[in-house]
Amino acid sequence: MHTAAQELEFETVVGLEVHVELGTRSKIFCGCSTAPGAEPNTQTCPVCLGYPGVLPVLNEQALAYAIRAALALNCEIARFSKFDRKQYFYPDLPKGYQISQYDQPLAHSGWVEIEVGGETRRIGIVRVHLEEDAGKLLHAGGVVDSGASYVDFNRCGVPLIEIVSAPDIRSPEEARAYLEKLRAIMIYTGVSEARLEMGQMRADVNISVRPVGSTAFGTRTELKNLSSFRAVMRGIEYEARRQWEVIRAGGEVVQETRHFDEERGITLSLRGKEEAHDYRYFPEPDLPPVVLTDEQIEKIRAGLPELPDARKARYVTEYGLSAYDAGLIVRDKAVADFFEESVRQYAKGPAGAKTLANWVINELQRILADRGLELGQTPLTPAHLVGMLKLIDEGTISGKIGKEVFEAMVETGQEAAAIVKERGLVQVTDEAELAAIARQVIEANPKVVEDWRKGKAAAAQFLVGQVMKATRGRANPQLAGRLVRAALAEVTGVTNE
Amino acid sequence: MSATTRLSAARLNRLFLAGELSATEIVDAFLSRIGQVEPQVRAFITVTAAEARERAQRLDSRRKADGRDLGPLAGVPVAVKDNIVTQGIPTTCGSRILEGFVPPYDATVISRLQGAGAILIGKTNMDEFAMGSSTENSGFFPTRNPWDLERVPGGSSGGSAAAVAADECAVALGSDTGGSIRQPAAFCGVVGLKPTYGAVSRFGLVAFASSLDQIGPIAHDVADAALLFSVIAGHDRRDSTSAPNADRVAQFQPGPDTSLAGVRVGVPREFFAAGLDDGVRRAVEAAIQHLGSLGAEVREVSLPHVEYALDAYYVIAPAEASSNLARYDGVRYGYRSPGAESLLDMYLRTRRDGFGPEVKRRIMIGTYALSAGYYDAYYKKAQQVRTLVVRDFQQAFAEVDVLATPTTPTPAFRIGEKTDDPLAMYLADVYTIPVNLAGLPALSLPCGRVDGLPVGLQLIGRHFEEPLLFRVAHAFEKTTTHGQARPPLDG
Ligand SMILES: [Zn+2]
Numbered sequence: 002m003h004t005a006a007q008e009l010e011f012e013t014v015v016g017l018e019v020h021v022e023l024g025t026r027s028k029i030f031c032g033c034s035t036a037p038g039a040e041p042n043t044q045t046c047p048v049c050l051g052y053p054g055v056l057p058v059l060n061e062q063a064l065a066y067a068i069r070a071a072l073a074l075n076c077e078i079a080r081f082s083k084f085d086r087k088q089y090f091y092p093d094l095p096k097g098y099q100i101s102q103y104d105q106p107l108a109h110s111g112w113v114e115i116e117v118g119g120e121t122r123r124i125g126i127v128r129v130h131l132e133e134d135a136g137k138l139l140h141a142g143g144v145v146d147s148g149a150s151y152v153d154f155n156r157c158g159v160p161l162i163e164i165v166s167a168p169d170i171r172s173p174e175e176a177r178a179y180l181e182k183l184r185a186i187m188i189y190t191g192v193s194e195a196r197l198e199m200g201q202m203r204a205d206v207n208i209s210v211r212p213v214g215s216t217a218f219g220t221r222t223e224l225k226n227l228s229s230f231r232a233v234m235r236g237i238e239y240e241a242r243r244q245w246e247v248i249r250a251g252g253e254v255v256q257e258t259r260h261f262d263e264e265r266g267i268t269l270s271l272r273g274k275e276e277a278h279d280y281r282y283f284p285e286p287d288l289p290p291v292v293l294t295d296e297q298i299e300k301i302r303a304g305l306p307e308l309p310d311a312r313k314a315r316y317v318t319e320y321g322l323s324a325y326d327a328g329l330i331v332r333d334k335a336v337a338d339f340f341e342e343s344v345r346q347y348a349k350g351p352a353g354a355k356t357l358a359n360w361v362i363n364e365l366q367r368i369l370a371d372r373g374l375e376l377g378q379t380p381l382t383p384a385h386l387v388g389m390l391k392l393i394d395e396g397t398i399s400g401k402i403g404k405e406v407f408e409a410m411v412e413t414g415q416e417a418a419a420i421v422k423e424r425g426l427v428q429v430t431d432e433a434e435l436a437a438i439a440r441q442v443i444e445a446n447p448k449v450v451e452d453w454r455k456g457k458a459a460a461a462q463f464l465v466g467q468v469m470k471a472t473r474g475r476a477n478p479q480l481a482g483r484l485v486r487a488a489l490a491e492v493t494g495v496t497n498e
Numbered sequence: 499m500s501a502t503t504r505l506s507a508a509r510l511n512r513l514f515l516a517g518e519l520s521a522t523e524i525v526d527a528f529l530s531r532i533g534q535v536e537p538q539v540r541a542f543i544t545v546t547a548a549e550a551r552e553r554a555q556r557l558d559s560r561r562k563a564d565g566r567d568l569g570p571l572a573g574v575p576v577a578v579k580d581n582i583v584t585q586g587i588p589t590t591c592g593s594r595i596l597e598g599f600v601p602p603y604d605a606t607v608i609s610r611l612q613g614a615g616a617i618l619i620g621k622t623n624m625d626e627f628a629m630g631s632s633t634e635n636s637g638f639f640p641t642r643n644p645w646d647l648e649r650v651p652g653g654s655s656g657g658s659a660a661a662v663a664a665d666e667c668a669v670a671l672g673s674d675t676g677g678s679i680r681q682p683a684a685f686c687g688v689v690g691l692k693p694t695y696g697a698v699s700r701f702g703l704v705a706f707a708s709s710l711d712q713i714g715p716i717a718h719d720v721a722d723a724a725l726l727f728s729v730i731a732g733h734d735r736r737d738s739t740s741a742p743n744a745d746r747v748a749q750f751q752p753g754p755d756t757s758l759a760g761v762r763v764g765v766p767r768e769f770f771a772a773g774l775d776d777g778v779r780r781a782v783e784a785a786i787q788h789l790g791s792l793g794a795e796v797r798e799v800s801l802p803h804v805e806y807a808l809d810a811y812y813v814i815a816p817a818e819a820s821s822n823l824a825r826y827d828g829v830r831y832g833y834r835s836p837g838a839e840s841l842l843d844m845y846l847r848t849r850r851d852g853f854g855p856e857v858k859r860r861i862m863i864g865t866y867a868l869s870a871g872y873y874d875a876y877y878k879k880a881q882q883v884r885t886l887v888v889r890d891f892q893q894a895f896a897e898v899d900v901l902a903t904p905t906t907p908t909p910a911f912r913i914g915e916k917t918d919d920p921l922a923m924y925l926a927d928v929y930t931i932p933v934n935l936a937g938l939p940a941l942s943l944p945c946g947r948v949d950g951l952p953v954g955l956q957l958i959g960r961h962f963e964e965p966l967l968f969r970v971a972h973a974f975e976k977t978t979t980h981g982q983a984r985p986p987l988d989g
Contacts, residue, residue, distance in 0.1 A: 047603050051825045053596065053704040054583045054605060056737050086821055088868075090845055097824020150841075152829065281868035283877060286708035286818060288738050 011248075013241040014209045014218060015170035017233075019183055020161045022134070022201040023066045024193045029133050029160035030057030030100065037199055041139070041153035049158035051095030056287050059084075063131065063160035064291065066192040067107055068301050070162055071129040073190045073308055074183075076111030078298050082130075084285040089278050092152050093136035101132035101163075103282045107291065113186065114310060115178040116328065124179050125167030134159040162192075168207065168218065173234035180204065180230055181332065185309045188334045203228045208240045210248065219244070220254040224261045224268060236261040240268050312337060320344070320354035329362050335376040336361060336369075343383040347390060360386060364407050380414025389417035401474050402426050429475045432484065435468065439481070439488045442467040453489050458497035461485055502527035503665040504984070507574045507722040510668055511615075514573030517561065521554035521573040521617065528575045528619055532666045535987055540641050541651075541661035543580045543590055545620040550575065553617050571729055572615025577667035579658050580621040581628055581704040582713065584608055591704045592624040592636040592654075595826045595852030597833040605702020606737070607671060607713050607730045614729040619667050622657030626854045627823065628675055628706040630654050631926035633682070634917055635856045642913070643685060644985035645951055649910040652682030652926070658716050659686040663985055669726045670716045675706045676811055677905075677930025679714045680942035684905035684954020687944045687983060689723045689971070690716045692930070694961050695937030696741035698727075699734030705822040707815035708739075710934040719981055720943065720972040724750040727964065743962065750968040756976050759793035761966070764898030766801045769929055775908040777948030782904045785945035785955045785974065789902065792973050799894045799901070803886040807932040810887070812924060813867045813880035814935075819857075820864030826852060859920065884935045891936045895960050900970055903929050905942040905954030933958055941967045944980040952983075 028035055031048035048055045068078055085103035111126035136154040164183060170176050184202060187195040195202045204227045209219035222244070224236045239261070244254045259268040307315075309331045316327035331337045340361050347353045365386075369376060389406050392398045398406060398421055409420045421427060429435060442464050443450055453460040461482070468481045490496045502524060505513070513519040529547050536542060557572055578584065581591045583601040585608075590596045604612075611618070625635035633641040633656030641656045643649040644664040651660040655672025659682035662670050672679040674692035683690025691714045698713045705711060715726035731747055734740040765786055770779060790796045828834035828848035835847035853861070867876035894901060906926055916923040933940040938958055945955035955974070959967045975981045 047601075050830060052601070052603075052831065053589065053591065053599070053825070054581075054601070054700075054702040055603075056701050056739075058736060058738050088821055088824060090824065090827060092827075092829050092841065095825060095830060097827060098821055279870045281821075281865065281870075281873075283817060283821070283868055283873075286739075287705075 010213060011210050011241075011245050012213045012215075013171060013237065014168050014211060014221075015176055015237055016168035016207040017166045017170065017176065017179065018205040018207070019164045019166075019180065020203050021070070021164065021183070021187050021193050021195060023063050023160040023162060024191070025060055025062045025066065025160055027060060028158035029060050029063045029131070030158055033158065035159050039155055041151070041155060044155045045157065049095070050154055051097070057100060057285075059288060059291075060160060065301060066160075067129065067131045067162045068293070068298065069190050069305065070164075070187060070192045071108030071111065072298075072302050072305055073186045074108075074111040074113060074126050074129060074164065076108035076126055076129055078108050078293060079105065080293055081105065081290055082107045083290040084131075084288045085282045086285050087280045087282055089280060091135070092150065093138050093154070093157070095136070095154060095157060099133060099135060100285055100288070102130035106130035113179065113182050115175060115182050117172070117174050117178050122169070122175065124169045124175075127165045127167050129162055129164050132161050132163060133157070134161050168209075173237045176206070176233050176237055177230050180233060182309070185332060185334065189306055189308050191306070197229055200228060204233055206233060206236055206240075208237055208244070209254070210241050210244045219248075220256050222254065222256065222268075223258045225258055225271065227261060232261060232263055235263075235266055236268065239266060243268065309334075309337075319351070320358070321351045322355065322358050326358050326362055329366065330358060333366075333376070336366065339365075339376055339381075339383055343386050346383050346387040356390065357386070360390070360407070364404060365411075368408060368411050379411050381411050385410045385414075385417060392417050392421060396428060396430070396477065397421065398426055398428055399474065399478060401469075402428070405474070426475060428477050429472050430477045430480060432480065435472075435476055435481055436484045436488065438468050438471050438476070439464070439484045442471065442485070443488055443492055450489065450493060453497060454493045454495050456495070456497060461489060461497070464489070503531045505668070506719055507571065507668040507717065508725055510574050511570060511572055514557075514561070515565070515568060519573070521557040521561075522551065524573050525550045525554040525575060525617060525619070528667060531664075532620070535644070535664050535666060538642060538647055538987070539644055539660050539664045539666070540639055541622055541657045541664065541666055542577070542620040543592070543623050543638060543657070544588055546587055546618055549587065550617050550619045557615060557617070569613060569615030570725060571611065574616050574669065575619040575667045576611055576616045576726075577620050577622050577658055577661040577670040578608070578611075578618060579624050579655050579670070579672050581624060581673055581706075582607060582671060583702040583704065584618065584621065587618070587621065589621065589704070590637070591628075592626040592638065593853065593857070594637045595833045595848070596831075597852075599832045603702065606699035606734045608702060610730050610732070616729070620661070622655070622661050622670060624657055625654035626857050627704070627819070628654040628673055628678055628711075629819070629856050629860055631677070631681055631923050632911070632913075632916065633657060634913065635854060637854055640913060643910045644987050645687060646910065648912055649951070650685065650913055652685035652906075652910065654678040654682075655690075655716065656682045656685075659683050659688055659690065662686070662688045662716050662718060664987055665984070669718075669722050671713055671726070671730070672716050673703055673706075673711055673713050674930075674934065675710045675712075675815060676934050677927035679716060680905050680930050680940060680954065680956060681927055683716055683942045684944075684952065684956075685910040687947075687952030687985065688716055688718055689720055689941065689943045689981070690714065691723050691727055691941045691964065691967070692933060692939065693727065693731060693964060694741070694747065694939040695934075696739055697731045697744045697747050697939070697962065697964065699732075699737040699740050701734055701736040705818075707818040708822060709818060710811075710815060712934075720941075720968055720975050721752040723941070724752065724968045724972075731964075741962070747962045747964050750965045752968070752972050756973040757793045758789060758970060758973050761794045761900065761970060762898040763789050763794045763796045763970075764799035764894050764901045765796060766799050766804070766894065766901055766903060768801050768804050769903040773907050773925065773928070774904060775948065778904050778906070778908060778953050781946030781948065781953040782902075782955055786902050788978065789970065789974060792977060794970070797898065799898060801887075801890040801894060801932065803883065803890050804932045806883045807887050807935055808924065808928050810880040810883035811931045811935060812863070813876050814884065816860040816864030817867045817877050818864070820861045820868065823853075823857065823861055828852075856920070887932050888936045891932075891938060891958075899959070899963075900966060901958040903956045903958065905929060905956040909948050909951035909953060929956060937961065939964045939967055941971050943971045943975060944983070945974070945978075946980055947983070
């Protein structure tokens with residue numbers, strides 16, 4: 002084991018190369034559908050299968066999406082960029098090369114801001130470029146002892162952007178915050194659903210370590226194709242520690258590509274620098290360069306929606322939310338949209354917005370996280386939440402019952418009023434009924450009553466809790482408190498405040 | 499031999515539309531001609547007799563039904579080089595590696611031919627993947643020159659040129675990457691056009707070197723070449739390098755006027771230096787003089803960098819070819835070597851057994867030229883040379899309207915004469931290659947004979963100025979007899 006002090010001597014340096022699948026209906030160089038979940042090889046044509054004689058034609062929508070994403074990442078858009086061929090043999094690469102952008106990418110020199118531990122940091126974006134995805138190999142049996150391999154070319158030609166960060170990331174937490182920010186930006190701009198579980202966003206991670214205070218970079222290794230935030234964090238954690246161990250033991254880190262074994266939580270050498278591919282890039286002769294005018298770029302810029310950072314700032318100034326709370330809400334565009342629509346329907350200004358923010362953060366996001374759901378996968382609408390808040394405001398239900406109602410709404414999609422009625426959750430405000438219950442509770446808890454008599458005011462709280470329990474939470478808490486105290490005073494002759 | 503097979507495409511079309519010759523009669527005449535001479539010439543890899551007869555019958559019924567919009571090539575048998583894909587008809591590219599490949603789609607030029615009523619009569623032999631200058635590099639068999647069966651027809655569109663010369667089809671399509679239409683046209687005594695890059699869609703042309711390849715017509719006379727070109731040229735959104743203005747170059751109507759007054763003809767001195775056969779030189783110089791006699795202003799120009807064009811070409815073309823041919827890996831279509839024990843083994847065996855020696859040679863050269871550490875010295879340097887060649891032409895075309903040169907340094911050489919010396923073979927395209935590097939249009943037409951073998955005159959024009967090339971060539975053709983000669987085939 003290493004002590005914290007020893008670890009402080011080193012700094013982890015991380016750069017990420019993130020592939021994001023663009024949400025176009027058709028592929029980047031042909032008209033084939035990109036809809037997920039199709040039977041293998043049903044979404045292919047001679048073009049994406051690399052048949053003899055066929056030629057690629059750039060999907061204008063893919064280009065527009067890539068520009069939009071790059072602008073949202075604060076990049077400079079190149080007025081002149083071009084496609085290149087990246088060449089290697091693999092059965093899932095039908096042409097024997099991948100059409101990508103190499104020395105003249107679509108966009109460069111951008112940045113995003115992340116917040117970790119209350120500190121805001123700017124992470125540089127070196128470049129954003131367009132490329133096509135490859136297919137997928139399916140092995141009958143295990144990878145090693147498989148008797149046959151099958152290729153599914155459905156993914157071939159699915160449009161991707163690759164977003165290359167500067168080596169500005171210093172910890173697994175920052176890497177996660179960066180990836181979450183990228184994902185939010187992709188979703189906000191509508192260029193991708195960025196679903197990690199569907200491979201719509203995947204990361205290659207470059208990791209090196211160096212003594213704190215040093216500005217030179219150490220030798221880096223690369224982890225390929227990580228498809229979850231958790232894997233990225235664990236991969237960085239393990240790999241930085243491994244490199245540090247190597248250096249501490251007097252060894253040298255070898256530049257290589259490593260595989261992160263998620264099951265074992267370790268990284269393994271995949272191939273060394275000396276085995277690195279020579280991709281023999283050269284300009285793609287079948288596609289003319291991409292030449293963009295200022296007008297084209299400005300038109301796309303003008304169409305950019307409000308991005309998460311801007312929305313967060315607006316929540317702080319417009320609704321008086323804390324930056325932290327606003328940040329929690331804008332992280333998920335669907336949740337933020339839900340929040341804003343709720344604010345509009347609730348129509349109670351900043352005070353109402355704060356109430357809604359609490360419900361969204363403490364209840365909605367908790368329930369979604371617990372159940373591993375996206376907001377869109379539930380029947381919940383802003384009208385549900387607002388309807389329920391009105392019941393609380395009217396005193397029909399207590400806030401505590403509200404939580405139960407809210408959960409039921411998420412599950413069933415029923416209106417709050419219907420749930421309250423069906424489950425008999427209307428708040429008990431009948432004085433006589435509650436007074437009777439208060440007396441029963443007092444009789445059943447002589448020891449607590451004795452505490453009260455001795456001057457312990459908190460004893461009343463316990464008894465109020467018992468009243469709530471007896472009414473299954475439906476008692477109006479204020480009324481219950483008043484009636485319990487009155488009954489105690491009556492029984493003991495003592496008034497505690 | 500039937501007189502029908504000696505008619506021009508334009509004439510066949512007119513006779514068919516007028517009801518004087520049925521398409522079936524036309525097809526039968528050409529099929530019988532093929533039956534007669536093909537054993538000697540061997541121009542075809544596939545003769546599509548059944549399909550041609552069926553199409554002829556349909557054309558005949560359509561003509562009888564209403565007779566309208568049958569198209570400018572209706573009833574005309576066309577042969578197509580076997581690197582142009584044809585739906586339902588095997589496309590081999592002259593290579594064993596495409597064994598069994600039957601494309602499920604048509605090249606754009608094929609759709610255009612069909613739209614114009616043409617009848618595909620067969621797929622012609624070629625140097626494997628269009629790499630070669632003699633059609634001896636075919637993966638199947640060599641084609642012979644109809645003028646002398648001991649000689650090569652040129653390459654790589656040797657099959658198409660020989661088929662036209664031997665009257666096995668009225669017109670044909672070839673492809674030209676470094677001279678592969680013009681050189682065999684010159685060797686076989688027919689007219690061949692390498693169009694402006696981007697004038698004809700490459701969709702469906704099996705790629706050799708994408709930045710140089712272009713499909714073009716081969717015909718007996720200039721009017722037929724212009725007619726076929728007008729059908730295949732034009733913008734195609736399936737080819738991103740297809741020129742948006744390609745539609746406007748297609749029109750040329752041959753008229754009676756043979757005056758070349760006002761046309762400035764440049765003679766690049768570098769094309770008449772060492773290596774040029776004396777007989778070819780005399781024929782070409784006489785042809786240029788003849789252009790002058792028609793009123794053209796002839797002047798000498800210089801293209802100082804063309805001497806490096808061949809070297810640049812033999813870096814760029816193999817580089818692109820090494821990439822374009824990577825897809826033949828045995829995974830999806832064509833030949834797959836049996837008995838491979840691993841993935842790498844399958845790749846290696848498939849490509850070892852499927853590709854011929856010239857293709858392998860160029861793949862290796864191209865792979866080397868693109869490798870890390872060599873890219874700058876070879877590929878990048880070659881692209882710089884290419885730029886210089888383009889500038890040479892731009893400067894020349896500031897002074898003249900068209901350039902006149904020999905198409906080839908020698909007439910057709912003997913079969914086997916250069917097969918062991920690739921570098922000597924490469925020189926056969928020395929006058930045609932600079933044109934491809936610059937993307938210009940160029941036409942070769944017969945301008946004489948040496949020892950009974952045809953000699954070609956090459957006319958090079960500005961981008962999209964095919965109509966001027968046709969005009970000059972047509973004037974030459976009308977006022978000379980070189981183009982009327984037919985090979986002494988069936989004696
Ligand atoms: Zn496709």
